[in-house]
Amino acid sequence: MSKVWFITGANRGFGYEIARAALDSGDRVVATARRPQEAEAALKEHGERVLALPLDVTDTDSVVAAVAAARERFGRIDVLVNNAGYGQLGYFEEQSPQSVERQFATNVFGVFDVTRAVLPVMRAQRSGHVITVSSLSGIIGIAGSPVYGATKFAVTGWSEGLGRELAPFGIHATCVHPGMFRTDFLDPTSVGHADVEIDDYAPFRAEQRAYLEASNHTQPGDPAKFGPAIVRLAALGTPPERWAAGSDALASFTQRSRELADSATEWEELSRSTDIPQD
Template sequence: MNMKIWFITGASRGLGCEIARAALESGDQVVATARKPEQAEVELAGQAGGRLLTLKLDVTNQASIDAAVDAASKRFGRIDVLVNNAGYGQLGAFEQQSLADIDRQFATNVFGVFAVTRAVLPLMRAQRSGLVFTVSSTGGLAGAEGGSVYCATKHALEGWSESLRIELAQFGIKTTLIEPGFFRTDFLDPSSVFYGDIAISDYANYSAGVRDYLDQMNHQQAGDPAKLGKALVTLAASDDPPVRFAASSDAYDILIDRAERNRAEADQWRELSMSTAVAE
């Protein structure tokens, strides 16, 4: 079967929209879901030629997820590629994040991904095929200052997706983590990013510096969302997509640096590590 059915969350703008656009341009059919699906319709309908279905979906609402997956199944009969893209950044120093903000970040970035994937997997198991893309981040590879909570959610997705890949291999289903660096989207816009609101004087200068740096980077990022969309189409056509895909040169550098630092640190402490084994 050449034509694939894509199911994409957070497809009204940014990376999700460009992934949907690239899939449509390749001749595939797309279910573009978002909290505001009318935005996806405006962005994508002109090139769809009847191959687009836009649906309302809130990843924190189980009824919304079930309704969208059911509508997609009734329209297309299958889902070949799931793209877990919906998410946002909760930034700032850890101590400045309220528990409510942390709960909300995990509800969207982690448990929302879990819920959508759980709803789609029965279809893929029945097909004995499928590919689950999960948009992580370089923040899932390495910690970043001012991003402790956000990075925690992405690290969670890393371990989950890699483990899921092993569990699902028996059904012909693959998983790939997409690890973007900085892409030119509205991720850092006030409509997308949130900062901790607990005022702590010790962090005042630090937090102001982090926020100023990110504000200056906004819409100056090096990554091209359209090119990332095309890259995912290429990955979806592969018989053996990678466990993780570093998207953009900065992500590649972080991935390699993390691997080298892990090896160097492990070698530095090897003797102590070996000493903890039970003596034979």
């Protein structure tokens, strides 16, 4: 039986590539976006198997309405892809409280609200798969993007715990960690930068901006291959809790696992010293 996908941010980037791959595999897709007309135009060749809907993940009413429309049209939701989000880059002290709140509202609380709306459908089915797009920055903290990384670490831990809660209902959860892919993530229309300038950070800020500009559209990851990989994940009977997308993300997995093991060994005595002695 074909699956029904509910994808946020489906009008471009990863969301579009996942939608296209799912449709190419014969599945049906609810393509949601703040500008659904873009998703509808890009996927129109697939006809009635596509339902393009307006959805702003920071607007609870639009989330609830989109999930209701999806269920009315297709009767079920088999795969939720939490993809919508953006990068708020810059040094922590150079980001205003308002910009930090906006970043969390989209990348964390928006993910929570969409998932909260979809889960009753999946529980009723006793099946489903929640796929959440995190980041390489959700594996290793990176200077120059700690707020963005904080949102991605947040959804990573949330996804892992959520998956264990949902397992009794036959629902899986996978957190996807993409590395650097050649999308529009670093374009001015997508990325946000620090909105406060502090002189001490000026040289670091300039260096980061130069690096990002040089990296844009030269990244090693191929977004056209990302979509089919997600479709493969969704087809697995036992999907992973976490998956690294790209060789750079895979290297970060390996680096973090070694760092944790080395830290545990180095500080083992101090760690054990806090226990109550056992008789």
